Amino acid sequence: xxxFDLLVIGTGSGNSIVDDRFSHLKVAIAExxxxxxTCLNVGCIPTKMLVYPAEVAHSSADxxxxxxxxxxxxxxxxxxxxxxFDRIDAxxxxxxxxxxxxxxxxxxxxxxxxxxxxNSAQTASGDTFTFERVVIATGSSPTQLKAxxxxxxxxxxxxYPVKTSNSIMRIPTLPRSLVIVGSGFVAVEFAxxxxxxxxxxxxxxxxxxxxxxxxHDVSQAFTQQFSESVNVRFGVExxxxxxxxxxxxxxxxxxxxxxxxxxxxxxxxxLVAVGRTRSTHALNVDALDATTDGDRLVVDEYQRxxxxxxxxxxGVWALGDVCSEHLLKHVANAxxxxxxxxxxxxxxxxxxxxxxxxxxxxxxxxxxxxxxSVGATEEQLREEGVDFVSSTxxxxxxxxxxxxxxxxxxxxxxxxxxxxxxxxxxxxxQAASLVQLFVQAMAFKIPADKMARGQMWIHPALTEVVExxxxxxxxxxxxx
Numbered sequence: 001x002x003x004f005d006l007l008v009i010g011t012g013s014g015n016s017i018v019d020d021r022f023s024h025l026k027v028a029i030a031e032x033x034x035x036x037x038t039c040l041n042v043g044c045i046p047t048k049m050l051v052y053p054a055e056v057a058h059s060s061a062d063x064x065x066x067x068x069x070x071x072x073x074x075x076x077x078x079x080x081x082x083x084x085f086d087r088i089d090a091x092x093x094x095x096x097x098x099x100x101x102x103x104x105x106x107x108x109x110x111x112x113x114x115x116x117x118x119n120s121a122q123t124a125s126g127d128t129f130t131f132e133r134v135v136i137a138t139g140s141s142p143t144q145l146k147a148x149x150x151x152x153x154x155x156x157x158x159x160y161p162v163k164t165s166n167s168i169m170r171i172p173t174l175p176r177s178l179v180i181v182g183s184g185f186v187a188v189e190f191a192x193x194x195x196x197x198x199x200x201x202x203x204x205x206x207x208x209x210x211x212x213x214x215x216h217d218v219s220q221a222f223t224q225q226f227s228e229s230v231n232v233r234f235g236v237e238x239x240x241x242x243x244x245x246x247x248x249x250x251x252x253x254x255x256x257x258x259x260x261x262x263x264x265x266x267x268x269x270x271l272v273a274v275g276r277t278r279s280t281h282a283l284n285v286d287a288l289d290a291t292t293d294g295d296r297l298v299v300d301e302y303q304r305x306x307x308x309x310x311x312x313x314x315g316v317w318a319l320g321d322v323c324s325e326h327l328l329k330h331v332a333n334a335x336x337x338x339x340x341x342x343x344x345x346x347x348x349x350x351x352x353x354x355x356x357x358x359x360x361x362x363x364x365x366x367x368x369x370x371x372x373s374v375g376a377t378e379e380q381l382r383e384e385g386v387d388f389v390s391s392t393x394x395x396x397x398x399x400x401x402x403x404x405x406x407x408x409x410x411x412x413x414x415x416x417x418x419x420x421x422x423x424x425x426x427x428x429x430q431a432a433s434l435v436q437l438f439v440q441a442m443a444f445k446i447p448a449d450k451m452a453r454g455q456m457w458i459h460p461a462l463t464e465v466v467e468x469x470x471x472x473x474x475x476x477x478x479x480x
Contacts, residue, residue, distance in 0.1 A: 001128055001130060002028075003129065003130045004026050004027060004028040004130070004132070005025040005026045005133065005347075006022070006132065006133045006343065007028045007029075007135070008028070008029045008030070008134075009113055009137060010030075010031065010037065010135075010137035010138040010279075010322075011037060011137075012037020012040075012320060012332065013137060013319060013333050013336040014037075014137025014319065014336065015037070015095065015099070016336050017336055017339060017343070018099075021349060022105070025105060025347065026105055027106045027107070028106075028108075028131065029106060029107070029108050030111065030113040030123070031096075031108070032124070035095040035096040036088075036092050036095055037139050038140070038321075040088060040092060041092060042166045042167075042169065043165065044329050045088065046084050046088055046169050047169070047190075047366070048366055049084045050084065051367075053080060053197075054192055055192075055196070055368065057072045057075065057197055058072075058192070058229070058368055060072045061196070065405050065406060072196075072198070074198065075197045077173060081169070084169075085169075085170065096110075109123050112282060113283075114282055114284040115283060115284045115287035115288050116128070116287055118287065119132065132315060133315040133317075133343060134288075134316055135339055135343070136283065136285075136297060136305065136317070136319075136322055136323070137318065137332075137336070138278075138283065138322045139278075139321045140276040140279055141276065141277055142164035142165055142273070142274075142275075142277070143275040145181060147240055147241050149241040149242055149243070150162065150238075150240075150243075151243075160243065161247050161270060162243065162247065162270045163269060163270070163272070164272050168271050171269070174194070174197060174198070175199060175267070175268035175269040176199070177199065177202075177267040177268050177269075178194050178199050178201050178202075178269050178270070179203075179247065179249060179265050179270050179271070180201060180203045180270075180273055181270065181272050182203075182204070182274045182275070183203065183205035183209075183210045183212065184274075184275065185367075186273040187271075187273040188203070188210055188222075188226060188365065189366055190271055191226075191230050191367070195229060195230050196368070200267075201231065202232075202233065202265055203231070203233070204237070204238065204251070205233065205236070205257075206254045206256060207234065208234050208256055208257035208258075210222055210223045210226060210232065211365065211371070214373060215373065216377070216378065216379055217378070217392070217425070218371060222365075222369060222371060225369050226369070229368065233251070233265075234260060235255070235257025235258070235259075235260035236251040236252065236260050237254050246268045246269070247266070247267050247268075247269065247270040248264055248266050249265040249266075249270070250264055251264070251265065276327055277295055278294075278321055278322050279321075280295050280322060288305070289307045289308050289309075290306070290307065290313065290316070291305070291307060291310075296323060299317070299323045300312050301355035301356060302338065302342055302353050302356075303342065304316065304342075305318050315346065319332055319336050320332030323335075326358070326363075328361065328363055330362075334357075338354055338355065341354050342354065360374060360375065360439060360442045362374040364431065364432035364435070366432065369407070369427050370427070370431040371425070371427055371431050372425070372426040372431040372433070373423075373424070373425045373426070374435055374438055374439050375421065375422050376413060376422045376423035377423060378390060381413060381422060386422065387416045387417065388414060388415055389413075389416050389473050390411065390412070390413050390414075391469050391470070391471075391474075392410070392469060392472070393410050393465050393466075393468040393469040393472060394465075395428050395429070395465055397465070397468055399460035399464070400461055401462065403460075404429055406428065407427075407428060408427055408428020408429055409426070409427055410434065410466050411424065411426075412448065412469045412470060412472075416476065418447070419448050419450075419473075420442070421441050421448050421451070424438035424442075424469075426438075426465075426466075430462055434463065434465065437463065437466045438466065448473050449470070451470055452473075
């Protein structure tokens with residue numbers, strides 16, 4: 001039976017762990033799917049390579065707010081798809097080949113793996129082996145939708161008209177119509193992409209607004225603007241699905257929105273985007289004596305998986321979606337750096353373990369409008385009884401906003417006494433970039449007033465919307 005010094009399960013962010021410093025270790029890497037994981041193959045990267053053309057198409061379809069007469073005349077979908085996936089597939093293939101054929105100390109198992117004991121595992125093909133250390137980085141997958149008539153085993157297959165984010169970007173031709181089930185970031189990003197490229201899109205939301213986990217002002221503004229270009233039905237859920245000719249969905253009310261339209265929806269294709277499920281179900285983590293919270297592996301600040309007794313399991317780490325409360329690629333990358341370092345501590349190449357800092361975690365939604373957010377929402381601060389102040393600057397309040405002539409705003413929340421930024425939210429053009437200014441201030445603990453007046457802000461850049469939001473914070477007696 002083969003024995004390894006290190007087993008890595010999953011090749012998303014987990015693939016970054018093994019470098020030249022591990023050359024003296026015998027390593028096994030198990031990957032049942034695509035090298036590079038979700039982000040490279042079906043997530044962050046290809047979607048953003050679609051979002052940018054979609055944004056150009058969206059802008060060209062109607063530029064009357066800029067006194068321009070423009071139009072959108074169509075998309076070369078096969079060409080666009082090839083441009084994206086020819087690059088991505090080459091990266092996936094090269095990563096697989098590098099690990100499989102170019103590293104003498106690495107053995108790749110292109111198969112599903114489950115644990116058979118505290119230090120033993122077996123592949124779905126029957127190979128068994130033992131290990132000293134293990135990193136679990138299996139990520140997450142699209143959450144299944146339960147509805148009468150929906151055959152989940154056929155979802156994402158070639159001739160079945162129901163897709164998830166795993167396959168929707170690889171369809172050979174654009175459908176005439178698409179119904180999207182879900183109201184989170186995956187749903188609204190794909191809705192923006194396909195509607196901008198000329199597909200008739202309907203979004204089905206269970207609640208009365210989109211992106212309901214965001215700050216209320218953000219969710220409300222996004223919902224209003226998004227609904228101007230995409231048909232959204234609020235307060236409905238899918239009761240049954242008929243796939244005899246495209247898809248026909250029967251709906252029922254959720255009771256979460258007034259005036260819900262439950263008439264049947266017909267479309268060529270259906271996209272299920274109702275969330276993500278962490279990939280722990282097939283691992284048999286009970287054999288490790290690992291603790292889970294629902295489908296999430298529980299880890300400590302050093303990314304060590306916790307045992308049922310509440311102590312960290314020696315030599316067992318996890319990272320990314322499978323253990324994190326934040327299903328974000330940049331969080332997984334940060335956790336991978338922690339795991340990598342702490343394994344090197346375990347083998348004597350580094351002196352002191354490090355922890356992952358989860359105190360400041362930004363996120364973005366690449367739809368229309370774009371959203372960038374970090375930290376607490378106003379609702380969270382009120383619920384926690386925090387003494388805070390808030391300020392919002394509309395895009396129309398700065399010169400570059402006049403040039404854009406489109407809605408948007410930056411909202412900042414700060415502690416009234418310490419003046420530390422507690423949360424920030426940007427809606428509109430360049431939001432994902434603008435929010436990084438707030439991220440830096442929070443990460444380096446720069447007080448809001450110092451962030452506002454301790455530097456020069458380029459005029460008339462859109463960053464002035466951040467400056468003015470900071471300047472608008474009123475901390476008390478001195479007025480600022």
